[in-house]
Amino acid sequence: MIIKRVVIIFIIAFCLLCLLEISCLANEPSSPGEIWNTSSVMVKVVYVLGFQQGIGMTINKLASAIMENKDNFLAGNDVGKAWDELRDLSNFIDEHAPAILKVMDDLYKDPANMYIYTVSMCEIAYHKLKGEDIEPLLKEARKEGLR
Numbered sequence: 645m646i647i648k649r650v651v652i653i654f655i656i657a658f659c660l661l662c663l664l665e666i667s668c669l670a671n672e673p674s675s676p677g678e679i680w681n682t683s684s685v686m687v688k689v690v691y692v693l694g695f696q697q698g699i700g701m702t703i704n705k706l707a708s709a710i711m712e713n714k715d716n717f718l719a720g721n722d723v724g725k726a727w728d729e730l731r732d733l734s735n736f737i738d739e740h741a742p743a744i745l746k747v748m749d750d751l752y753k754d755p756a757n758m759y760i761y762t763v764s765m766c767e768i769a770y771h772k773l774k775g776e777d778i779e780p781l782l783k784e785a786r787k788e789g790l791r
Contacts, residue, residue, distance in 0.1 A: 681752055736773070737766070744766060747772050
């Protein structure tokens with residue numbers, strides 16, 4: 645009799661755990677916008693500064709390779725333009741991190757932007773603060789985020 649009760653309790657518990665697992669699997673993963681909007685200011689600051697430091701590390705790693713081939717590295721070519729853009733982005737974030745955070749907060753308030761990757765949103769905020777038209781960037785980032 646006691647064994648029957650224990651077995652029945654275990655079967656019920658097992659079924660409930662299975663239902664719980666199915667319920668958890670049915671939930672959609674959080675979008676970048678949801679994660680951003682529910683993060684603390686400290687997490688946002690760490691993210692943006694980490695992004696900026698990642699750019700700085702990339703520039704430092706590439707510097708030696710570029711210096712070895714400096715004859716091929718001219719300011720007018722695509723590599724030179726990309727290098728200058730990365731350096732400008734890194735310096736801009738370093739100087740204007742609070743403004744970047746505010747723009748990202750404002751952009752993520754729009755439900756249409758919820759699936760834009762945070763890295764893309766950080767760069768879009770940079771372009772907005774530089775006074776550029778960001779609508780084409782937002783459209784492209786929205787498409788990319790939905791893929």
